[in-house]
Amino acid sequence: MTRNFLILLAAGGSLALLLGAFGFQYIGDMAPCKLCLWQRYPHGAAIFLGILALALGQRLWIALGAVAAAATGAIGIYHTGVERKWWEGPDSCTSSGVDGVSAEDLMQQILNAPFVRCDEVPWEMFTLSMATWNAIIAFGLMALWLLALRKP
Template identity: 40%
Template sequence: MDQRIARLIEPRNAVIAALAASGLLIVGAHLFERVGGMPPCLLCLDQREAHWAAIAGAVMTLGLVAAFGKVDRILAAALGAICLLYVFSTGLAGYHAGVEWGFWEGPKQCSAVGNIDTTAISSGDFLSELERPAEGPSCSEAAWRMLGISMAGYNALISLALAMITGFSCMRIAKGLRQDRLTGPAVTEGSHG
């Protein structure tokens, strides 16, 4: 295995990579929105939630490691949970990319609608207005593409890579824990079990 990859899947490095990558994806999404003038659709907002959750999980994991030192079981559990978040993110982003390419339809709530004149809404119409699709761009139209791949497509690829990094790291720790369980604690001469 390449040494760079081996270092990347070291447990602490994998957690830091998850934190950094999800943080950069969130910053990038907000830059596209606020500076680039590309408001997110509902599926884009959903994809951000997975990365916010991964950031929270990584921060909590690093805090626990700092507080308690070598905590392989906590690292294994945290990396497993973060891996599952990235698997979910990969699926959601892949689904969104498929909607953009027209492979399948997106959710009904994810279609572009015109602006609502809130001054014209009476109190009786308020509840019916809440049932209307949310405002924002359609999920079926990619706001930006590079090399033919949309932001959702890149999110799917990056999330898949992060799922692999955290997953392999989790398996590495689990293998070590299993080996420790099989060999048991070291017995020194003169000690009796």
């Protein structure tokens, strides 16, 4: 496989994942949570970096594409942990217990709570959430970027 073909596969994979996310959002009517949105930004960067790598041919853009894929994969792992209750996510998109919280504070939390929570799994396939699938595929895309980086 040529370097350009590997770059097309890696950047095209990010494009496919991003289009899939938009499809779930706009066709499937599944609003994204905060962490879902965070996972989208590196995919957008990877697409842009792929264009730069193909147009300019510099290895820097390929290396940064691998970093972008690794970043969305890492966010996907973090999001998976939040969904599985392995750790807490950002206060703005997760739910916590009500022990020791006054009724007034609880009411404020309810009124200020976001509509989409990061600690719930809205869709899964083979017991894996979208965040987990994003992480798995993103690390595969990172491998493609690194293979492209090794090509002369």
